[in-house]
Amino acid sequence: MTETSVPDDQNRRVVANFNALAETYDIVRFVQVCARRLVDLAALPPGAQVLDVATGTGWVALAAAQHVGPTGRVLGVDLAPELLERARQKVATTGLTHVEFRAGDAQRLDLGDQAFDVVLCASALFFVPDMLAALREWHRVLKPGGQVGFSGFGPTFLQPLRDLWEARLRQYGVSLP
Numbered sequence: 001m002t003e004t005s006v007p008d009d010q011n012r013r014v015v016a017n018f019n020a021l022a023e024t025y026d027i028v029r030f031v032q033v034c035a036r037r038l039v040d041l042a043a044l045p046p047g048a049q050v051l052d053v054a055t056g057t058g059w060v061a062l063a064a065a066q067h068v069g070p071t072g073r074v075l076g077v078d079l080a081p082e083l084l085e086r087a088r089q090k091v092a093t094t095g096l097t098h099v100e101f102r103a104g105d106a107q108r109l110d111l112g113d114q115a116f117d118v119v120l121c122a123s124a125l126f127f128v129p130d131m132l133a134a135l136r137e138w139h140r141v142l143k144p145g146g147q148v149g150f151s152g153f154g155p156t157f158l159q160p161l162r163d164l165w166e167a168r169l170r171q172y173g174v175s176l177p
Helices: 005-021 029-042 059-068 081-094 131-141 161-171
Strands: 049-053 073-078 099-103 116-121 142-150
Touching: 005 081, 029 059, 029 116, 029 142, 049 059, 049 131, 059 073, 059 081, 059 099, 059 116, 073 081, 081 099, 116 131, 131 142
Parallel strands: 049 073, 049 116, 073 099, 116 142
Antiparallel strands: none
């Protein structure tokens, strides 16, 4: 197996998994909350050019579009075509004309150098096979002085539910690695 086939195999698995989740993806409330919080923390100025990597169904892109206004532009990219279709359906109902969605790989963006003021990625960087390659690619498309923002999960993710679940499993003699 060559070096480039490993990420491609991983990408195919990610696409298959997220396409399978597309129908119910938006019922997971934390996705929306995390997206809005990331955009709020980015403090996007009006007129900014924003790239939303691994846009999913477009929550970050739509929130960013509201912040940058009609003089700005937001591009959401994702590997999963079914998620992108849902994002396009969402934007069609909003009347926002400065948001676009297209297929794209976080590690190999088909975009020009220094094209964006801000690159955002909500809760998805850890799904990218080569995170460092993705960050380098995001830097390439970022204008000088621009910002990159991404979110992930910390050690307290799913607490206290995780501890409760593990305690319950231990009651039945099940231990987790």
